[in-house]
Amino acid sequence: MEFTLHKTDVQSKARAGTIKTDHGAIETPIFMPVGTVASVKGVHQKELREEINPDIILGNTYHLFLRPKTEILQKAGGLHKFMGWDRNILTDSGGYQVYSLSGNRKIKEEGVKFKSHIDGSMHMFTPENVMEIQRVIGADIIMAFDECTPYPCDYNYAKRSMHMTHRWLDRCINHLEKTPFAYDYSQSFFPIVQGSTYKDLRRQSAEYIANAGAEGNAIGGLSVGEPAEEMYGMTEVVCEILPEDKPRYLMGVGTPINILENIALGIDMFDCVMPTRNARNGMLFTAHGTINIKNKKWEDDFSSIDEMGTTFVDKEYSKAYLRHLFVANEYLGKQIATIHNLGFYLWLVREARKHILEGDFYSWKNTMVKQMDKRL
Template structure:
């Protein structure tokens, strides 16, 4: 993997760059649509390629391990071939999913023993077997196995957890060196900064992760319920330490405003289920604010879904029609809303890139934050 930093904004720390992998170029900043179980929910790969057009999507090790199972993915020749996606893929290691299964898992130094949310079967994730699973899945970028701490989190617990995440990282690196690539392309490895919302722990973790010398670095354990100002404070602390010549990935973030503010702090990569999950509930993100399409006010509004939108659904369907689909509980409504939201998120990060390169990112970002912080 090769990362090139093209420009840094003068009035902020926003960066425009590019990542080269065997599956193509990723222009940063980038938002990665979440394709948890080899599918971006509600969207065909053709629509994903031609309308939303992301350079990279995200899959999840925990979910793919449980189904379709790694042996099926290996027989298919990896996740790219299995799902018919020839661009980049990143896989989360499953640490967040294990965190979310707090009632059905037990964390030890060896790893995490957990029960499947599907059938209750018992499994064990260790740094070693998670690396092996991600080799078989075959994503272009794979993540270290870590523990994602909850919010709020006791300082001593956060400290113990951080040190265990660091020990797990060392085990991940050692095992990767013994585990060759499964397919005819390379994989890049990103470790994850932890430390909850404690600045001293975040600094310590960022230094440890930076010293690992990986091809990119991630910031985890945020967007788990903490206030936005805590999110930004932790991101700022970490970005001051992580190397400038490596991509920085903020995991699981967030709202359009969160994304712009974190771009301004020096983050390059994002993922979040929010655009797809909110779409299925009738919430549409736009450059001028958020629309609840279920509201009666849209019942006789025959204007295009989004005059500024970049996808075909924004031009071809009206607000009134989409409201009708939701009122009638037609799944097409959820699909239309999902395509719109993902299209908007990709437009947002690409416009941010253009503004960074043009030199007016800060002014544009401040204006967009004010516009988007409205309920229409």
């Protein structure tokens, strides 16, 4: 993997760069649509390629391990071939999903024993077997196995968890060195900074992760319920330490405003289920604010969904029609809203990149934050 940093904004720490892998170029900053179980919910791959057009999407080790299982993915020749996607894929290691199981898992130094949410069967994730699973899945970027702490989190627990995450990282790296690529292309590995909302722990973790010398670095354990200002504070502390010549990935974030504010702090990569999940509930993100399309006010509004939108659904359908689909519980409504939201997220990060390169990102960002912080 190669990362080229083209420009940094003079009034903030926003960066425009390019990541190159064997599956093509990723222009940063980038938002990665979440394709948890080998599909981005409600979107055909054709629509994903041609309308939303992301350079990279995300899959999940926990879910793919349970279903369709690694044996099937190996027979298919990896996740790219299985789902018919010829661009980049990143896989989360499953640490967050294991965290979210709470009562159905037990964390030990060896790894995490957990109960499947599908059939109740018991499984064990260790740093070693999670690396092997991700080799078989075949994503272009694979993540270290870590423990994601909850919010709020006791300082001593956060410290113990952070040190275990670091020990797990060493085991991940050692095992990857013994485990060859499964297919005819390479994979890049990103470790994950932890430390909850404690600045001293975040600094310590960022230094440990930076010293690992990986091809990119991630920040985990945020967007788990903490106030936005806490998130920004932790991101700022970590970005001061992580190397400038490596891409930085903030996991699980977030709202459009969260994304712009974290771009300003030096983050290059994002993922979040919010655009797809909120779309299925009738919430549309736009450059001028958020629309609850189920509100009665849209019942006889025959204007297009979003005049500024970049996908075909934005001009082809009216707000009144989309509201009707939601009221009638037609799945097409959810599909249209999903395409719109993902298209908007990709437009937003690409506009951010354009303004970084043009040198006016900071003022543009502040204007956009004010505009988007409205209910229409």
